[in-house]
Amino acid sequence: MKDKTIDYVLRTTWLAVTKMYNEEAAKFESTMATGFALLSIDPEKGTPSTSLGPKMGMEATSLSRTLKMMEERGLIIRKPNPEDGRGVLIFLTDFGKEKRAYSREKVLTFNDTIKNSISKEKLDNFYEVAEVINNMISNKNIYTQKEHSLK
Template identity: 45%
Template structure:
């Protein structure tokens, strides 16, 4: 199978292009694609529990921890104890974080509107269905090493 015939090749190439686009646009504003997505997933009024952010973004907790530390150092977020559960920490937006979040939101809306001008609603719906199916395949095959061992032993 040629790389151009694989599903993951196309997803990776397009995701890297999207990420580069957001990184270039955000560099003047002092944010990256990743930090922009984090900002977009923080509730503006109540904050968001730190433990909820990584799953929302499909990130590893370790990677998110480093990113949150960096975002805290640059003044985009701060941590606050959860009033209902003192063991839990909520990630809150600073005023600067809210400005960067607004910029990230505009960038995402602009990109999505641009895509919608080029792709019909029907094709976009089919794309969402295909991506959902791919996600389901990933969930079903989380431990790919064990799956490959089973295939080799058949």
């Protein structure tokens, strides 16, 4: 693995995780995106549709398609937001809550399996490195640093 770039390892690992979740979801005629949406919606209070995209890291158009499909399948319902007349709250139906529990179980199984296979120290290092990468990206410290050093 020493010759591989960091972004290559991140990308191929995420693609493998996505494939694994999609294969599991396909057994129940679903997708990873649907499972992720189910887990991102507050099962009691609902969730404003505008906060779902950022929460899931999805673009509005992809999220709209996912929510439309979820509504057609009877997983969610949309209701006007009583606190914001222009907004919409997304609520899980009973069927959606059932599928959410299934998605949650799959995510916890994945996490538990990884945690049982890797030492706490290595896992802590992984989280620390991921946090540093995320902070550097969100603070725009990747390419701006290089640009500054070129001047």
